[in-house]
Amino acid sequence: MKNKFLIIPGENALEKVNNCDFLFPLKGFCVGMNKTFSLEEIPDDSFVYINRLLDCHSIKLLGNLMPLFIKKVKGVVFEDIGVLEVLKEVDKKFITIYYGTHSLCSSYTVNSFLEEVDTCILANDITYDEIKIILNKAKKEIGLLVYGHLPYMYSRRNLLSNYAENFNLEKRKQRLIKEPISKKEFLVVENEFGTVLYDPFEYDGRVFLNEDNISYLLIDLNFLKTDSISKWFNDFVSGQRLDKPSKGFLEQKTIYRLPPKGEEK
Amino acid sequence: MIELLAPAGDLEKLKFAFLYGADAVYIGGQNYSLRANAKNFSLEDIEKGVSFAHSLNKKVYVTVNIIFHEEDVIGLEDYLKKLDDIGVDAIIVSDLYVVKLTKKLKLNLEVHLSTQASVLNQDAALFYKKLGVQRLVLAREASKEDIKKIKETTGVDLECFVHGAMCTSFSGRCVLSNVVTNRDANRGGCAQVCRFTFLCDEEPCFSMTSKDLNMIENIEEMLKIGVNSFKVEGRMRGIYYIATVILSYRRIIDKILNHTLTNQDKEYYLRVLNRCANRESKPQFFDGVPDKSGQYFLGRQEVSNQDFLGLVLDYDDNNKIVKLEQRNYFKVGDEVEFFGPNMETFSYKIHRIENELHEEIEVANHPNMVVYLKVLYPLKKFDIMRVKWFDK
Numbered sequence: 001m002k003n004k005f006l007i008i009p010g011e012n013a014l015e016k017v018n019n020c021d022f023l024f025p026l027k028g029f030c031v032g033m034n035k036t037f038s039l040e041e042i043p044d045d046s047f048v049y050i051n052r053l054l055d056c057h058s059i060k061l062l063g064n065l066m067p068l069f070i071k072k073v074k075g076v077v078f079e080d081i082g083v084l085e086v087l088k089e090v091d092k093k094f095i096t097i098y099y100g101t102h103s104l105c106s107s108y109t110v111n112s113f114l115e116e117v118d119t120c121i122l123a124n125d126i127t128y129d130e131i132k133i134i135l136n137k138a139k140k141e142i143g144l145l146v147y148g149h150l151p152y153m154y155s156r157r158n159l160l161s162n163y164a165e166n167f168n169l170e171k172r173k174q175r176l177i178k179e180p181i182s183k184k185e186f187l188v189v190e191n192e193f194g195t196v197l198y199d200p201f202e203y204d205g206r207v208f209l210n211e212d213n214i215s216y217l218l219i220d221l222n223f224l225k226t227d228s229i230s231k232w233f234n235d236f237v238s239g240q241r242l243d244k245p246s247k248g249f250l251e252q253k254t255i256y257r258l259p260p261k262g263e264e265k
Numbered sequence: 266m267i268e269l270l271a272p273a274g275d276l277e278k279l280k281f282a283f284l285y286g287a288d289a290v291y292i293g294g295q296n297y298s299l300r301a302n303a304k305n306f307s308l309e310d311i312e313k314g315v316s317f318a319h320s321l322n323k324k325v326y327v328t329v330n331i332i333f334h335e336e337d338v339i340g341l342e343d344y345l346k347k348l349d350d351i352g353v354d355a356i357i358v359s360d361l362y363v364v365k366l367t368k369k370l371k372l373n374l375e376v377h378l379s380t381q382a383s384v385l386n387q388d389a390a391l392f393y394k395k396l397g398v399q400r401l402v403l404a405r406e407a408s409k410e411d412i413k414k415i416k417e418t419t420g421v422d423l424e425c426f427v428h429g430a431m432c433t434s435f436s437g438r439c440v441l442s443n444v445v446t447n448r449d450a451n452r453g454g455c456a457q458v459c460r461f462t463f464l465c466d467e468e469p470c471f472s473m474t475s476k477d478l479n480m481i482e483n484i485e486e487m488l489k490i491g492v493n494s495f496k497v498e499g500r501m502r503g504i505y506y507i508a509t510v511i512l513s514y515r516r517i518i519d520k521i522l523n524h525t526l527t528n529q530d531k532e533y534y535l536r537v538l539n540r541c542a543n544r545e546s547k548p549q550f551f552d553g554v555p556d557k558s559g560q561y562f563l564g565r566q567e568v569s570n571q572d573f574l575g576l577v578l579d580y581d582d583n584n585k586i587v588k589l590e591q592r593n594y595f596k597v598g599d600e601v602e603f604f605g606p607n608m609e610t611f612s613y614k615i616h617r618i619e620n621e622l623h624e625e626i627e628v629a630n631h632p633n634m635v636v637y638l639k640v641l642y643p644l645k646k647f648d649i650m651r652v653k654w655f656d657k
Contacts, residue, residue, distance in 0.1 A: 082388030256454030
């Protein structure tokens with residue numbers, strides 16, 4: 001494979017995979033993750049993932065971790081732009097990767113962020129054609145998610161706990177819900193920092209495996225259990241069929257203006 | 266600088282917002298705004314609105330806060346230049362490209378960062394401050410500690426929502442609408458899927474609908490910790506809602522600044538706002554993450570009310586006759602009250618109604634019909650008659 005991969009390992013055993021680095025969700029700084037890691041638990045020279053939007057207290061806690069970051073961390077994938085400011089204060093050059101889960105939707109926006117960070121991971125809700133245009137126009141190499149469950153919503157509220165409390169149900173950290181008209185299902189995952197709604201299907205972005213201008217291809221195994229990450233990876237890149245595949249928004253262009261009355265499809 | 270910032274979905278609402286006490290309004294143009302299916306403002310309307318606002322020494326901000334896709338960028342530069350030429354005071358943006366483009370074009374208008382950018386900490390605030398953003402609209406999830414810290418650290422102008430509907434998610438961090446209805450939430454097409462109910466195994470239906478935000482009891486504290494602009498949500502709301510909400514916050518803010526605010530005032534305006542709302546409301550994240558009481562669990566829980574009875578068109582001082590445009594059913598014998606920006610709210614029992622031909626009628630039951638009432642207290646055009654529910 002010509003491109004480099006970042007793999008979120010989930011609860012699977014860590015094993016070396018060629019051309020891949022692990023991306024460790026950082027304990028206390030992530031939502032929607034089954035497995036997170038403290039800095040003590042990860043090897044030196046690792047990538048860490050911070051997907052929370054951080055309040056003032058949390059970003060101060062992150063700042064307190066910087067001495068350990070210097071020792072253990074090579075690169076950081078983050079969603080809160082405040083993290084970049086914290087990293088800039090440290091006397092070490094980290095690889096900075098901004099993940100605009102829903103916000104990096106044009107080459108103009110991507111290039112604006114690329115003036116601030118080393119690379120970006122594109123939004124998950126844009127089409128194949130949009131991604132191709134952005135790849136062609138990006139001024140630096142950029143990243144893409146190629147496998148995982150697409151996150152569709154992130155709330156600071158503890159939606160599952162509130163639901164359980166209200167109806168006096170057993171508290172669970174994951175539930176599957178279904179919108180009855182569209183029949184769309186969502187996997188709801190909660191921790192103390194909030195709730196994330198995911199697509200229960202596996203996003204398949206393998207069409208981008210051999211694209212040019214790629215910094216990292218992101219693989220998120222948060223919800224996948226496998227005996228061997230290495231074997232799963234080899235199967236994945238060689239095109240083996242996924243159990244519940246989804247193309248996400250690759251072929252689904254959204255609209256935002258309703259057609260005039262009488263002209264609806 | 267302390268500012269009461271109102272939503273305005275069209276020119277009429279803009280005028281009502283200013284008349285009832287707003288210092289500034291935020292509006293959406295025909296493009297690039299997160300209410301794509303609202304009426305919104307043409308450039309000509311924006312110019313009229315700005316001219317009207319500036320004649321009162323007030324301000325107009327225009328939302329340019331979609332997340333841009335490749336196709337949306339076409340025409341943006343010209344649009345920003347036109348807004349600048351018109352004299353718009355600020356644009357509210359969320360996309361970093363628009364922040365940088367506006368600075369590159371050296372426009373006179375200010376750049377305010379939208380709540381869609383989810384600024385929740387001092388470091389994110391500093392990032393945008395360094396780029397020249399003059400004001401931050403903080404994430405609605407910011408607690409009072411967050412607001413205080415961000416102000417102390419950055420000194421930047423802070424705008425916080427104080428009233429209106431809430432997203433269940435962090436604003437801008439949700440594409441449920443895209444998934445379920447194919448309508449792009451971050452480009453103004455949000456179908457409010459978070460207000461739907463969902464099936465959940467054999468359990469009761471799952472719902473995540475947020476109650477509304479209402480900060481009337483916390484304004485004093487917000488002022489103390491450095492909030493500059495108090496923002497009311499609701500560009501799709503009508504003039505009655507805008508008049509009621511803006512006047513309530515105007516009175517509260519003025520009384521705080523004059524050191525005349527009493528608990529009785531707070532209780533009264535809280536009741537007025539609750540009566541006017543169509544959902545229950547809470548202070549939400551100000552004191553920490555809301556528990557289950559911040560949500561509904563049965564999906565949409567909205568009620569509409571018919572409290573808006575009439576709009577004053579004119580008042581004859583000599584004969585003490587008010588000319589009123591009917592907005593909801595009322596009849597002889599009803600207890601009502603009048604309120605307006607330049608008067609104390611007063612109660613009134615309807616003894617006689619005349620139609621446009623000055624014929625006596627018992628009920629006003631046609632939408633927008635013109636009627637005449639004898640009212641001894643002087644009224645002004647754009648004062649409002651509503652149902653009376655309680656005494657002050």
